[in-house]
Amino acid sequence: MMRLTLLGLLLATLAAPANCAEPQELVLLDGQRAVGRPTQLKDGALTFATAAGEEQSFAAGQWFRWGHPTKPDARPALYFGEQSVLVSKTDWTGKVPMTIDDRTVTIATSAFGKVNLPRDKVRCLLLAAAKEPGSAARLLDQAATDSSDDRVWLVEGDLLAGTVVDFDGTTLHLEFSGQTLPVLASTIAAVAFAGDETPANLDAKYLVGLDDGSLIEAAGCTLTTEQLSVESLGEWTSQSPKKLVFLQSLAGGVQYLSDLDAVDFRHTPYFSGEWPLARDRSLQGSPLQVAGERYAKGLAMHSAARAVYRVPAGMTTFAADIALDDSAGQSGSVVFRIYRVSADGAEQAFESEVVRSGDAPQPVQVPLDDAAAIVLVVDYADYGDQQDHANWLDARFVP
Known part of the structure; x- marks a missing residue:
């Protein structure tokens, strides 16, 4: 069995173009997932080589994330835009x-x-x-x-x-x-440099991450097995597409909750001290991270808390991965709940088991039906609110 497994891995490696990125998880809008490498991106359409050597194509709007951003290498760096x-x-x-x-x-x-x-x-x-x-x-x-x-x-x-x-x-x-x-x-x-605190608007359609920790908000991105081209504050081209480790679509009709304003947010401390709602960052201000993997988009809340969001027109589903941030250490434990709010009142649409520090991210999809709003709730579990750094990773409305 071990020989067959190793042989399969070897064949999958040989089947993929040598100049492509390393295999990572691709997440589709419908929640399906696969492991492999992107071999082409053009006009939002992604061609993907699976770990088994099969090639699949996904139109713009069918996929939203491949891989994860990495920690920037400890070398001088330049920051611009929001991320x-x-x-x-x-x-x-x-x-x-x-x-x-x-x-x-x-x-x-x-x-x-x-x-x-x-x-x-x-x-x-x-x-x-x-x-x-x-x-x-x-x-x-x-x-x-x-x-x-x-x-x-x-x-x-x-x-x-x-x-x-x-x-x-x-x-x-x-x-x-x-x-x-x-x-x-x-x-x-x-x-x-001098200026106000409002970052430059880059009209980003993609987030593009490289193996040295570079992360680029890009208005355009084209990938082949020979090169990677990114349009940001200029047009930049790399002859080493294997440096690519992360792609996230910000287009295709998806609306990330971290890009929207909550209608209401309330944190109820267990004893004292209030925590804000964090957007695209952990409660500690660091990148969202679970099991050592970073996420560029998402919400962070400390128990007990609730956030209310209007459902944009045309959206049919709310989706996210739920987990406790690595900054919670080993002590955190929460229960996640989602409520749909319509003209008939509020109904609970989802309740998790107790989620503890170290648990793998759990995918959640909730049909919105006729909901005008949703309420995201994080509640206490074990030991009160100790280290309850709860993440709604890639929290998004899907058309």
């Missing part, structure tokens, strides 16, 4: 593989080579802080706040404010109070 990050390539010269002038920020990447972005669309650069996840998360939060000045955080903790004149990968020049101060790249933790 986008480009990780720099390894540079053995000691220079930071980024430059800045008055109009453009340039980053050298392993997938796309040199990428030029409009300076006014870039939110933040992580330099030394990219090596320290805790520091990186804190500085990214600070960079997201409104500021009339460019800001430079130093490794030692100081903050400099003024106007970034330029950066050549070795020295950054910062102008303030009529003077220009040179700042060595080795002393810089992060850089944020």
Whole structure:
């Protein structure tokens, strides 16, 4: 039996094009799932090679996610849009593989080579802080706040404010109070540019994830066995499509609840302290993560809580994967419930068993029927509300 299994795996590997991405789970809109590799994406239509070597095709609107985003490598990175990050390539010269002038920020990447972005669309650069996840998360939060000045955080903790004149990968020049101060790249933790906290609108139809942790909100994406092309703040092409690890469709009629405003949200603490509703992030502000796998879309709630959403016109189904976030440690336990609300009142449409830390994500699909709204509820289970970091992963309305 072991020989047959190994032989099957070998044949499946040989059957897939050598330059394609590694096998991952593909999730279809109807809830079906398969493991394999995408070999072509054009105009939203996806061609997929299963682990058994079979080729299947799915039209735009039939699929919504393949794979998972990965943690960014600990190298300098550039952040833009709501979720986008480009990780720099390894540079053995000691220079930071980024430059800045008055109009453009340039980053050298392993997938796309040199990428030029409009300076006014870039939110933040992580330099030394990219090596320290805790520091990186804190500085990214600070960079997201409104500021009339460019800001430079130093490794030692100081903050400099003024106007970034330029950066050549070795020295950054910062102008303030009529003077220009040179700042060595080795002393810089992060850089944020002046502007309001509203991210650039990229009209994204896809999220595209690479093996170095880069994540791109893309208006267009084309994949063949020879190359990957992404349209974002420019058109970028890679001759290494095997670097692709994640694709998520933001089009096809699907409406993610994290992109909608809740009609009402209420958290009832077990003792004291209130938790907000988190969108596309965990309750700790980190990426949504279950069993080591990251998710780009979803809601996070702390028991006991409820969130109410109107059902958009044309939607027939609510779907999500339910689980406790890895940030819950080993102590969390909750019950998930879903209610449909119509002119006749509210009815319970779903109730889970007790979901505990470490449990695998459980797919849930609820027909909406004539519901005008749905209510998502997370309730206490064992030990009150201890570490009850509940995730509605990929929570979505489906037409």
